[in-house]
Amino acid sequence: MGPLALSLGDPAGVGPELIAAAWALREEAELFPFFVAGGPELLVDSSRSRGIALPVTQIFHPAEAFDCFGHSLPVLAGADGEYTPGTPSREGAELALASLEEAARLVVEGEASAIVTGPIAKARLAEVGFDHPGQTEFVAAASGVAAQDAVMMLAGPNLRTVPLTVHIALADVHAHLTTELIVRRARITAAALERDFGIERPRIAIAALNPHAGEEGRMGGEEAAIIAPAIAQLRAEGIDATGPHPADALFAPRARAGYDVALCMYHDQALIPLKALDFDSGVNVTLGLPIIRTSPDHGTAFAIAGQNKADPGAMIAAIRMAGECAERRFGE
Numbered sequence: 411m412g413p414l415a416l417s418l419g420d421p422a423g424v425g426p427e428l429i430a431a432a433w434a435l436r437e438e439a440e441l442f443p444f445f446v447a448g449g450p451e452l453l454v455d456s457s458r459s460r461g462i463a464l465p466v467t468q469i470f471h472p473a474e475a476f477d478c479f480g481h482s483l484p485v486l487a488g489a490d491g492e493y494t495p496g497t498p499s500r501e502g503a504e505l506a507l508a509s510l511e512e513a514a515r516l517v518v519e520g521e522a523s524a525i526v527t528g529p530i531a532k533a534r535l536a537e538v539g540f541d542h543p544g545q546t547e548f549v550a551a552a553s554g555v556a557a558q559d560a561v562m563m564l565a566g567p568n569l570r571t572v573p574l575t576v577h578i579a580l581a582d583v584h585a586h587l588t589t590e591l592i593v594r595r596a597r598i599t600a601a602a603l604e605r606d607f608g609i610e611r612p613r614i615a616i617a618a619l620n621p622h623a624g625e626e627g628r629m630g631g632e633e634a635a636i637i638a639p640a641i642a643q644l645r646a647e648g649i650d651a652t653g654p655h656p657a658d659a660l661f662a663p664r665a666r667a668g669y670d671v672a673l674c675m676y677h678d679q680a681l682i683p684l685k686a687l688d689f690d691s692g693v694n695v696t697l698g699l700p701i702i703r704t705s706p707d708h709g710t711a712f713a714i715a716g717q718n719k720a721d722p723g724a725m726i727a728a729i730r731m732a733g734e735c736a737e738r739r740f741g742e
Contacts (some may be wrong), residue, residue, distance in 0.1 A: 411740045412522045413475040413484070414444035414732050415513040419528020420506045421452050421491055422498040423710025424720040429528065430457035430464045431722035432729055433483045439726045442733030444526070445475040445484035447513040449505060453485060455493035459716040472521045486512065495716025503534040510545065514552040517701045523736035524702035525549065526728050529710045543577060546696050549703045561598045561697040563671065564680060564707055565731065566688025569661065570671040572599055572697075573680035583676045584619065584632055592616065592640035592673065599671055600649050602697035606735040615660060615669035616641055616653035617679060623656045637675075661687075690723040693731050702735045704728040 419425025620630030692707035
């Protein structure tokens, strides 16, 4: 079992300083050893904004991270850049992409056990040739998985959610929902929760699309035509799926105690409750891949980069979750 691979994210954002903060808290947080793909000097510069005297050891192979992780941050020798917090640049985007590509390659080739991706600015990456909607799709392609079979799960201490549709207009959601989509992604979610999260028989709560779950068709017919048949099929396959649950009650404390993950019909239906409950500890996990990928569930936060204001909780949670999943998957 190799160490975890971290990509820098956009170097003008909070990613580098949070990586430094996570390493500084490695013992307290009980983090599995990790290394960063590139940016040794940049990481040192970013750590100063948080009052951290960050020792860095440049390594040439992931396995070397185990030897130095206890006393310094292992960073792959190679690409580096200038630290310009809050001022993104083309050069910074090129470094972010190079770091992401190298970290993903090492995980796919088995040199690292998981990838933790730092937050990026998609528009900036697009300027330097990044042609994926996001890092989820990039990592899926790098590991040979079709984008539609890479399932995004948001996970925190209080809630796990899966949005069935992601970056599309709310007005278009109903046209993208199908029974097949719900069944396929519920299967992937159930398998991943069992394999990587140690949940023997995951309980999946499936949200309704319309208010009051459509109220017998008076507020919409998707529940009866699309969602209920999917639930019936999943239950026939032995998957513990329930619903369609009215979304306005699905995230109350008593309701959350009754399931392990909520499958939601659209982006905000999944992300609003997760961020309300676990904003500083939310993790973006990609399910359905032959590799393990996590990421802190926040963006680059250019406006507060370099000001010692960003909370490292989500970065620490993403690293911890990647390590826990790797230990379960690889049995070590």
